[in-house]
Amino acid sequence: MISRRITSQITRIPLAWSNVYALTDPLTFETTLIDTGLQKDLPRLLEGLAEIGVSPQKVRRVLLTHGHCDHAGNAAYFAAKGAEIVAHSRELPYLLKPRRTYAPTGLRRFSRLLSTLLFFAGEKLYPVERMERVTPCENGDVIFTPLGDLEAIHSPGHTPGHLAFLHREKDILFSGDAILNIIPVKLTASPSLPLRVFTEDWSEAKLSAQSLVALRPEQMLSGHGSPLTENTTKILQKWARTLRM
Numbered sequence: 175m176i177s178r179r180i181t182s183q184i185t186r187i188p189l190a191w192s193n194v195y196a197l198t199d200p201l202t203f204e205t206t207l208i209d210t211g212l213q214k215d216l217p218r219l220l221e222g223l224a225e226i227g228v229s230p231q232k233v234r235r236v237l238l239t240h241g242h243c244d245h246a247g248n249a250a251y252f253a254a255k256g257a258e259i260v261a262h263s264r265e266l267p268y269l270l271k272p273r274r275t276y277a278p279t280g281l282r283r284f285s286r287l288l289s290t291l292l293f294f295a296g297e298k299l300y301p302v303e304r305m306e307r308v309t310p311c312e313n314g315d316v317i318f319t320p321l322g323d324l325e326a327i328h329s330p331g332h333t334p335g336h337l338a339f340l341h342r343e344k345d346i347l348f349s350g351d352a353i354l355n356i357i358p359v360k361l362t363a364s365p366s367l368p369l370r371v372f373t374e375d376w377s378e379a380k381l382s383a384q385s386l387v388a389l390r391p392e393q394m395l396s397g398h399g400s401p402l403t404e405n406t407t408k409i410l411q412k413w414a415r416t417l418r419m
């Protein structure tokens with residue numbers, strides 16, 4: 175089995191680098207996806223969805239936390255099957271035609287050069303097919319999903335238009351890459367920020383992480399790493415104190 179059920183309506187599908195979350199109506203199997211993995215992850219993603227009875231046509235909406243290749247790689251595939259793709263308005267230049275490549279401006283000169291080279295190589299190896307239409311979303315917008323309403327939370331820093339999604343009633347935070355639950359490179363489970371070289375604005379990323387922690391979620395489901403489902407608020411608050419601003 176590829177898919178990992180978290181509840182009857184939430185399934186995590188771990189892919190090569192990142193997680194996809196499927197929010198599924200248990201009666202109709204209609205599904206909202208949060209993120210879509212790398213383009214090369216498509217067979218594994220479809221297999222994971224088939225395990226829970228979801229065909230590609232049942233994916234009616236895709237919420238993108240951001241446009242990096244390991245999150246938006248298959249958005250165009252689901253758009254072609256009729257899904258609505260939703261992303262923050264500031265992320266649209268990286269998703270629509272003509273394309274713009276990420277090139278973080280908030281880094282020092284050498285890191286910026288390295289980062290631009292890495293993004294350029296990433297675009298070649300792991301392309302993100304640009305789309306004709308993406309529904310723009312703003313901070314505070316409420317999006318209906320099979321799990322209930324999710325609130326979009328603009329959490330910039332990692333990318334300019336990064337979004338987290340909060341289920342207020344259930345206190346579940348889908349944190350994307352604003353807070354991971356794995357330390358990059360070391361690969362140990364812990365709240366963490368993504369690598370700086372892939373992050374647009376480091377101080378903004380820290381501020382966004384702090385404001386997500388202040389929401390005191392009971393569960394955090396992140397773009398990378400396993401779910402954080404116990405003592406979540408305490409663990410996050412302890413970690414947030416170590417972030418030097």
Ligand SMILES: [Zn+2]
Pocket residue numbers: 240242332351368372
């Ligand atoms: Zn990312």
